[in-house]
Amino acid sequence: MSEYQPKPLMAVRVALDFLLAAARPVAETETIPTLNANGRVLARAQTSAINVPAMDNTQMDGYAVRAADCVSGSATLTVSQRIPAGHVGQPLLPGSAARIFTGALIPEGADAVVMQEQCELVDNQVANFVTVNHAPKPGEWIRRAGEDITAGSVILPAGTRLRSQELGLAASVGLAELPVRRKLRVAVFFTGDELAMPGEPLAPGAIYNSNRYTLRALLENLGCDITDHGIVPDSLAATRATLRACARDHDLIITSGGVSVGEEDHIKPAVEAEGRLNLWQIAVKPGKPLAFGEVGQAFFVGLPGNPVSSFVTFLLFVRPFILRLQGVEDARALAPAAYAMRADFHWPKADRRNEFLRARINDDGGLELFHNQSSGVLTSTVWGDGLIDNPPGQTIAPGDTVRFIPFSALLH
Numbered sequence: 001m002s003e004y005q006p007k008p009l010m011a012v013r014v015a016l017d018f019l020l021a022a023a024r025p026v027a028e029t030e031t032i033p034t035l036n037a038n039g040r041v042l043a044r045a046q047t048s049a050i051n052v053p054a055m056d057n058t059q060m061d062g063y064a065v066r067a068a069d070c071v072s073g074s075a076t077l078t079v080s081q082r083i084p085a086g087h088v089g090q091p092l093l094p095g096s097a098a099r100i101f102t103g104a105l106i107p108e109g110a111d112a113v114v115m116q117e118q119c120e121l122v123d124n125q126v127a128n129f130v131t132v133n134h135a136p137k138p139g140e141w142i143r144r145a146g147e148d149i150t151a152g153s154v155i156l157p158a159g160t161r162l163r164s165q166e167l168g169l170a171a172s173v174g175l176a177e178l179p180v181r182r183k184l185r186v187a188v189f190f191t192g193d194e195l196a197m198p199g200e201p202l203a204p205g206a207i208y209n210s211n212r213y214t215l216r217a218l219l220e221n222l223g224c225d226i227t228d229h230g231i232v233p234d235s236l237a238a239t240r241a242t243l244r245a246c247a248r249d250h251d252l253i254i255t256s257g258g259v260s261v262g263e264e265d266h267i268k269p270a271v272e273a274e275g276r277l278n279l280w281q282i283a284v285k286p287g288k289p290l291a292f293g294e295v296g297q298a299f300f301v302g303l304p305g306n307p308v309s310s311f312v313t314f315l316l317f318v319r320p321f322i323l324r325l326q327g328v329e330d331a332r333a334l335a336p337a338a339y340a341m342r343a344d345f346h347w348p349k350a351d352r353r354n355e356f357l358r359a360r361i362n363d364d365g366g367l368e369l370f371h372n373q374s375s376g377v378l379t380s381t382v383w384g385d386g387l388i389d390n391p392p393g394q395t396i397a398p399g400d401t402v403r404f405i406p407f408s409a410l411l412h
Contacts, residue, residue, distance in 0.1 A: 009283035012316065012354045018279060019292060019317055020334065022299075023324035026251060028182040034170050037162050039223035040180035041327040046156040048173040051146035056106040057085075060141045063119055063130055064089075064098040064110035073135040079121075079128040083107065097130050112136035149173060159329035163412075181327045186219055187246035187298070188212075189229035191239065191258035191267060192305060197231075210378060211256040211310050215303070218314055219254075221411065222322050234258070239270040247274070247296035251325060254318065257305030259289045267302045271295060283392065285353040286375035287313035299325070306375035312356050312387065315410040336409035338389050340401050342366040347396035354392055358384035359404065367404060386410075 010018070029043040058064065064083070069075055080096040083089040089098055089107035098107050106113070114134050122129040149155060155169055156162075162170075162178070170178060195209040196202055209231060219226050227250065232242045239258070246253040258267040259280075268291060271277050275295035282290050286309035291302035301318050303310045320334040328334065344366035347357070358380035359367045367388065370380040386406035388396075396402060 009281050009288065009353065010279065012282060012284050015279060015282045015284075015290075016317060016320060016335070019321045020324050022278065022292075023321055025325055025327040026181050026184060029179055030182055031177050031179050034167055034175055034178050037167060037170075037178045037180060038164070040162050040178075040183075042156055042158055042160045042162065043179040043181050043327065045154050045158045046170060046175060046178065048149045048151060048153055048155050050149075050173055051151050052149035052172055053143050053145055053147065055145050057103055057143050058100050058106060058113045058141060059102065059143055060113055060115045061101050062113050062115040062141065063132065064092060064100045064106055064113050065132060065136065066092065066094060066110060067112045067136050067138045067140075069095060069097075070112075070114070070132045071135050074131060074133055076122065076129050076131045079130050081107070097132065099130075106142055111138045111142075113141035115141065157329075159327050161323065161326070161328050161330075161333060183223060183225045184252060184322060184325055185227070185250045186224045186252045186254060186322075187227045187229060187250040188215060188219070188254045188256075189232045189242050189246065190256045191232050191234060193234045195231045195257075210307050211303075211305070214307065214311055215254065215256060215314065218311075218319070218411075219322075222319065223326075224322065234266065236266045236270055236273075239266040240274055243270055243274045243295050243300075247298045250298045252322070253295060253298050253300045254303065255301075256303045256310050259291045259302040259304060267291065271300055271302070275300065282313075282317075283353045284313065284316065285351055285355045287316075288353065290317060292317075304375070307378045308358075308381060309375040311378075311381055315387075316356065319410065336405055338403035338405045341404045343388075343396050343400045343402045344398055345369040345396065346398060347390070350393045350395045352392050355388075355390040355394075357388040357390055358386075359388050360385040367402065 077095060077097040079099055081089050082099045083104045084101050085103035088105055092098055092107045092109035114132050114136050118134040120131045156166055160166055190209055190212055194206050196206045198208050229242055232238050255267055258265045271293050275293055277291060277293040279292040281288055287304050289304050290313045293300045303313055323334055344362060345368055357373055358370045362368045370383055386404055389403040389405060
C-alpha cells in the first residue's frame with residue numbers, strides 16, 4: 001500500500017497570478033469633482049488641452065534681462081518695469097532690465113533671468129538702475145512654455161489610482177472633473193464563537209475580534225464601500241445564510257476564520273455549497289489556509305483567523321486583487337518592489353513555504369527581526385517596518401542579502 005502524499009501547495013506567485021487573472025474589473029463609471037477623487041481609479045485616459053507652463057516664466061525672483069547686455073559680468077541697466085506673477089509686462093528695450101517675481105511671464109525681448117542675489121539696486125532721484133554682477137546664458141532661470149506638459153499629451157492613463165500627485169497634475173491642466181470607476185462593494189464577516197467585541201466582558205476562552213478592526217481599516221484605505229455583517233455563529237447553516245446575503249449586491253465577500261479543516265471550520269463547505277472554491281491553501285507562512293472562489297456574482301476570499309496571517313495574506317493577495325477589481329493596471333502598484341537589504345540576524349530553520357518575516361530597519365541600515373514570528377503575535381506588525389520575502393527552503397545568516405517589502409508600499 002502506497003503512503004499518502006499530500007497535494008502540493010500552490011506557490012505564492014502562482015496564486016497571485018491566478019487571482020489577478022480571475023479578476024473582473026467593475027464596469028460602471030461616474031464623473032466626480034477632482035477635489036473628491038482621491039483614491040479612485042480613472043476610467044478613461046486624461047489629456048491636457050493646454051501647455052504647462054502656458055508661457056515662458058521665471059523660476060526666480062530677480063531681473064529679466066537680455067543676455068547680450070550682461071556679457072561683462074558687471075553691467076548697470078535701467079530698471080524699466082516691475083512684473084509680479086499674474087501680470088503681463090511690456091517689451092524689454094536694450095540696456096534695460098525688468099524687476100520680476102517667481103512665476104511671472106518673461107517680457108518680450110528678455111532671454112534670461114538673473115537672481116536678485118546677484119544684483120545690486122542703484123536708486124537715484126532720476127531713475128532706478130540695477131548692477132548685474134553675473135553674465136547669464138540665454139534661457140537661464142526661465143521655465144519654457146510646455147516644458148512640463150504639452151497640449152494634447154496624455155497626462156494620466158486609464159487605470160491610474162489617483163493620489164495627491166495625480167490630482168494636482170489634473171488640476172494643473174484645468175480638469176475640474178474626472179471619470180472614475182464606481183467604488184468596489186465589499187461584504188465582510190467574521191467566524192468564531194470565541195470572538196468578542198472590545199467593550200464587552202471577556203468570557204473564559206474568548207478573544208477580542210481584532211481582525212474586524214484591521215480588515216475594515218485596510219478596506220477603507222483602498223476606498224471600498226463596506227458592508228459589515230459582524231460575527232457569525234460557528235454553524236454551517238448560519239455561514240451559508242450569511243454568504244447568500246453577502247452575495248447580493250456585492251462585488252467581493254471577505255471572511256476571517258473558519259477556512260481550515262476542523263469540525264468547527266464551516267467556511268470551505270459553505271462556499272462549496274453556495275458557490276465554488278477555486279483555490280485553497282497556499283505555500284505561504286503565515287497564512288496557508290487562504291481560500292478563493294465565487295458565490296453568485298460575487299468573488300469570495302477567506303482569510304485565516306490568526307491576526308498576523310489575516311493581515312499578511314490581505315496585503316499579499318487581497319490588496320492586489322482589489323486593486324485589479326477597481327481597474328488598476330500598473331504592475332508596480334499591484335506587486336510593490338522588494339528591496340535588497342542586509343540581514344543583521346540569524347534565521348537557521350528553513351521552511352517549505354514562502355515565509356514573510358516581520359522586520360524593521362535598524363540604525364546601521366540593516367534589518368533586524370521581531371523576536372517572535374508566530375501568526376498570533378500582532379505586535380510584530382506594529383513594531384515592524386515591513387516584510388522579508390524569504391523563499392522556501394532558505395536559511396538566513398547575518399550579512400546575507402534578503403528581499404524587503406516596506407509596509408509603506410503595501411498600506412496605501
